[in-house]
Amino acid sequence: xxxxxxxxxxxxxxxxxxxxxxxxxxxxxxxxxxxxxxxxxxxxxxxxxxxxxxxxxxxxxxxxxxxxxxxxxxxxxxxxxxxxxxxxxxxxxxxxxxxxxxxxxxxxxxxxxxxxxxxxxxxxxxxxxxxxxxxxxxxxxxxxxxxxxxxxxxxxxxxxxxxxxxxxxxxxxxxxxxxxxx
Numbered sequence: 001x002x003x004x005x006x007x008x009x010x011x012x013x014x015x016x017x018x019x020x021x022x023x024x025x026x027x028x029x030x031x032x033x034x035x036x037x038x039x040x041x042x043x044x045x046x047x048x049x050x051x052x053x054x055x056x057x058x059x060x061x062x063x064x065x066x067x068x069x070x071x072x073x074x075x076x077x078x079x080x081x082x083x084x085x086x087x088x089x090x091x092x093x094x095x096x097x098x099x100x101x102x103x104x105x106x107x108x109x110x111x112x113x114x115x116x117x118x119x120x121x122x123x124x125x126x127x128x129x130x131x132x133x134x135x136x137x138x139x140x141x142x143x144x145x146x147x148x149x150x151x152x153x154x155x156x157x158x159x160x161x162x163x164x165x166x167x168x169x170x171x172x173x174x175x176x177x178x179x180x181x182x
Contacts, residue, residue, distance in 0.1 A: 010111035017105030024097035
């Protein structure tokens with residue numbers, strides 16, 4: 001891929017990754033807050049005290065994030081008791097989109113670093129005096145003819161796409177189990 005294609009590719013990857021990551025993270029947080037609001041049971045006085053604080057926190061977040069009402073209305077509420085419910089699977093897909101967005105963003109940043117390494121070479125070739133018998137190239141010709149090293153593929157980010165989601169899910173489920181939500 002040449003310099004111009006690499007610039008376009010890294011900009012699109014960073015924009016798509018940031019958009020996916022941000023939207024999925026907001027939706028996942030709101031889904032979790034909705035679940036905490038509806039699934040909290042007060043089996044003891046200590047649980048009732050903790051649950052009241054969590055419900056007050058959820059209410060405060062809801063009242064102070066009215067511009068994000070679309071996320072509140074459309075974020076699925078997970079149900080870890082009945083795993084076959086469609087909202088639970090939608091929640092899991094949205095949760096995984098957090099890591100897909102992060103992987104896209106990381107890939108775009110890596111490609112951006114490669115492009116930045118090539119920029120001084122293009123500028124040096126543009127400012128270099130023309131040797132005898134060598135045609136002078138314009139900036140556009142140099143950008144189109146300068147290759148940029150390839151970055152590792154999207155799926156080579158195993159830690160970000162596989163290990164991290166599973167690790168966070170285990171911690172998340174452990175916290176829910178300790179709060180007696182599961």
